[in-house]
Amino acid sequence: MMTKTTIPVEEFTFPGSTGCPGCGANLVMRYMLKALGERTIVTIPACCWAVMPGYWPSNCLKVPLLYCAFEATGAAISGLRAALDVKGVEDVTVVGFAGDGGTVDIGLQALSGAAERRTDAIYVMYDNEAYMNTGIQRSGSTPWGAWTTTTPVGTSHGFKHESKKDIMAIMQAHKIPYAATVSPAFPEDFVKKIEKAKRTKGFKFIHALSPCPPGWRTNPSLSVEVARLAVDARVFPLYEIDEGKVHITRKGKGLPIVDYLKVQGRFQHLTEPEIDSMQKIVDDNWIMLLLKESSGT
Amino acid sequence: MRMVMTGNYASAYGAKLARAEVIAAYPITPQTSIVEKLAEFVSSGELKAKFIPVEGEHSAMAACIAAQTAGARTYTATSSQGLTLMHEVLMWASGARLPIVMTNVSRAMAPPWNVWVDHMDTVAQRDTGWLQFFCRSNQEVLDTIIMAYKICETSGVMLPAMIVEDAFILSHTSEPVDVPEQALVDSFLPAYSPELKLEVGKPMGFGSLVKPDQYMEFRYKAMLGMKEARERILRVEQEFKHIFGRAHGGLLDLYKCADADVVMVAAGSVAATAMDVVDAMREKGMRVGLARIRAFRPFPHEEFRSLAGKTEGIAVLDRSFTFGAAGAMFTEVKSSIYSCQKRPVVKNYIAGLGGRDITPKILEKIFEDMLVVSKRGAEDEVEWVDVAGLPRRWR
Numbered sequence: 001m002m003t004k005t006t007i008p009v010e011e012f013t014f015p016g017s018t019g020c021p022g023c024g025a026n027l028v029m030r031y032m033l034k035a036l037g038e039r040t041i042v043t044i045p046a047c048c049w050a051v052m053p054g055y056w057p058s059n060c061l062k063v064p065l066l067y068c069a070f071e072a073t074g075a076a077i078s079g080l081r082a083a084l085d086v087k088g089v090e091d092v093t094v095v096g097f098a099g100d101g102g103t104v105d106i107g108l109q110a111l112s113g114a115a116e117r118r119t120d121a122i123y124v125m126y127d128n129e130a131y132m133n134t135g136i137q138r139s140g141s142t143p144w145g146a147w148t149t150t151t152p153v154g155t156s157h158g159f160k161h162e163s164k165k166d167i168m169a170i171m172q173a174h175k176i177p178y179a180a181t182v183s184p185a186f187p188e189d190f191v192k193k194i195e196k197a198k199r200t201k202g203f204k205f206i207h208a209l210s211p212c213p214p215g216w217r218t219n220p221s222l223s224v225e226v227a228r229l230a231v232d233a234r235v236f237p238l239y240e241i242d243e244g245k246v247h248i249t250r251k252g253k254g255l256p257i258v259d260y261l262k263v264q265g266r267f268q269h270l271t272e273p274e275i276d277s278m279q280k281i282v283d284d285n286w287i288m289l290l291l292k293e294s295s296g297t
Numbered sequence: 298m299r300m301v302m303t304g305n306y307a308s309a310y311g312a313k314l315a316r317a318e319v320i321a322a323y324p325i326t327p328q329t330s331i332v333e334k335l336a337e338f339v340s341s342g343e344l345k346a347k348f349i350p351v352e353g354e355h356s357a358m359a360a361c362i363a364a365q366t367a368g369a370r371t372y373t374a375t376s377s378q379g380l381t382l383m384h385e386v387l388m389w390a391s392g393a394r395l396p397i398v399m400t401n402v403s404r405a406m407a408p409p410w411n412v413w414v415d416h417m418d419t420v421a422q423r424d425t426g427w428l429q430f431f432c433r434s435n436q437e438v439l440d441t442i443i444m445a446y447k448i449c450e451t452s453g454v455m456l457p458a459m460i461v462e463d464a465f466i467l468s469h470t471s472e473p474v475d476v477p478e479q480a481l482v483d484s485f486l487p488a489y490s491p492e493l494k495l496e497v498g499k500p501m502g503f504g505s506l507v508k509p510d511q512y513m514e515f516r517y518k519a520m521l522g523m524k525e526a527r528e529r530i531l532r533v534e535q536e537f538k539h540i541f542g543r544a545h546g547g548l549l550d551l552y553k554c555a556d557a558d559v560v561m562v563a564a565g566s567v568a569a570t571a572m573d574v575v576d577a578m579r580e581k582g583m584r585v586g587l588a589r590i591r592a593f594r595p596f597p598h599e600e601f602r603s604l605a606g607k608t609e610g611i612a613v614l615d616r617s618f619t620f621g622a623a624g625a626m627f628t629e630v631k632s633s634i635y636s637c638q639k640r641p642v643v644k645n646y647i648a649g650l651g652g653r654d655i656t657p658k659i660l661e662k663i664f665e666d667m668l669v670v671s672k673r674g675a676e677d678e679v680e681w682v683d684v685a686g687l688p689r690r691w692r
Contacts, residue, residue: 055511056505056507065502066367074356075321075359075360076359078363080367082319086346092497109353
């Protein structure tokens with residue numbers, strides 16, 4: 001017997017997105033809008049999704065969409081909320097939907113400002129771990145060890161030697177009421193968290209892992225599988241920070257990191273000792289997360 | 298009601314009387330008292346608006362853009378480094394056809410650090426698609442803000458406007474200002490209701506990607522909007538005069554130019570000093586006049602062409618300098634009159650950068666120089682005025 005899912009049936013994206021085959025960001029947008037519904041206004045800065053709705057006058061979203069400047073998402077959601085407030089419109093969810101570069105790098109100031117101002121909005125970062133729209137350049141969210149076109153392998157410096165910015169910790173430090181990580185491989189957990197964010201007043205942050213076949217050098221048919229491996233190998237744990245309290249929503253199988261790395265071309269150059277050191281980083285982060293959960297912080 | 302107030306308070310009262318609904322602003326010297334006064338108006342409930350205390354000027358403009366796209370009338374104010382930080386989103390506001398109104402307290406650019414008046418910040422934004430109005434008095438600041446909303450919110454225009462106050466000379470100097478009754482302003486300026494806005498139930502993309510075979514048409518339409526703005530400025534000022542009993546000179550404010558042998562072109566507060574100098578020199582029998590650039594965008598090309606036939610020499614005073622070229626107003630004036638049958642001699646005087654005083658004596662010397670140059674032509678087309686180490690003495 002089939003189990004009934006909790007994911008809303010209605011779609012808020014038309015077919016015709018210009019995303020690549022197997023694009024994780026397509027799934028992130030789809031599940032997010034399913035959870036939020038029609039009474040939503042989305043703003044998108046420069047990123048893959050600035051191109052994916054299609055050329056004017058076509059648009060594959062069934063909600064109003066404001067394109068904004070690359071670094072301006074945090075400011076744009078504040079402006080949208082202020083306009084709705086002054087017009088007395090209360091039941092509309094304002095969403096900023098940005099990539100990792102537009103969030104942890106060029107957009108970090110505006111994001112911090114919007115969070116500090118307690119703007120009543122949801123900020124979703126779909127994290128494909130590099131500047132993918134411009135063709136795979138490193139970002140502050142690219143993990144240690146990854147190949148990108150600006151961290152080329154086989155040169156004196158080689159792959160990326162700096163670790164990924166912990167955007168969830170940055171957001172937690174802003175004392176926002178709700179932050180969560182989501183994965184397109186676990187849509188029920190995803191939708192539940194977005195629904196919770198919608199119910200919560202104030203600034204909410206969602207960190208969505210977004211597999212990118214061209215950038216990660218993965219088979220487009222494996223995007224959901226890769227996203228699942230990220231959770232099971234605890235590279236991308238699923239958790240929420242609700243009023244400051246950490247709660248892990250899915251512990252994952254604890255697979256070795258090599259299972260996650262071996263399906264991606266961007267990590268193929270890594271040696272065994274390098275993979276071991278990555279494993280150690282993942283293990284340490286996982287222990288830290290468990291400690292945060294048990295200590296109630 | 299007549300009140301004594303600074304240019305900055307005139308800006309704040311202007312935005313309040315225009316019933317700005319969303320104000321997003323970031324403090325910068327010497328604009329700060331505009332932001333403070335508006336925050337006070339909003340907090341006391343005198344102005345029913347949302348005030349967004351943004352974390353920078355780029356965000357101030359980005360927040361205004363979002364709010365205006367959602368159908369709210371917005372206002373912001375900035376200066377110098379803040380204005381130039383906004384550059385990207387200034388282009389965004391005009392490209393998106395949003396009639397945002399902003400005060401820029403014109404101040405010199407660093408380095409070296411300098412918080413006093415010149416027009417480099419404003420002039421550097423001339424290509425952003427904003428209407429730009431230079432003001433001569435605090436009254437003009439208040440009135441122009443109210444007029445700007447009416448000019449820009451016309452469906453044929455739909456472009457943003459920048460009202461320029463000279464740093465400290467207007468921003469921090471008190472003058473008597475007539476603050477009109479709210480009801481009178483309401484009768485002049487209706488509520489903002491754009492044809493298109495972000496609205497739930499009407500999914501549309503604002504600012505989508507367009508291909509090369511579509512892009513130029515968007516730019517062409519913005520050009521038509523700026524063309525329409527020219528006529529609108531004149532018409533709205535007539536209406537304003539009818540209701541409030543005063544006007545400020547359209548795009549090019551002419552003072553005693555009809556029979557002038559030589560005309561000085563200037564913008565901003567120095568024009569007020571220049572009017573006194575014109576009077577004093579006329580008493581001594583010299584026929585001089587003043588053409589004050591009020592609208593720098595759209596530029597008063599037609600007005601300059603008709604002025605060209607009536608005078609022998611034009612002295613263009615620029616309070617900024619475009620390196621590798623000349624003063625921006627000088628090059629604009631020259632290009633305006635190039636197609637005229639009779640072309641007067643034109644010379645550029647660069648003066649008053651970084652808040653250096655442009656005294657009546659300096660203005661008088663410029664007129665005197667121009668009276669000579671207009672007869673025999675200019676050796677140097679561009680002269681820097683009152684700079685240490687240069688041969689000519691101005692003081």
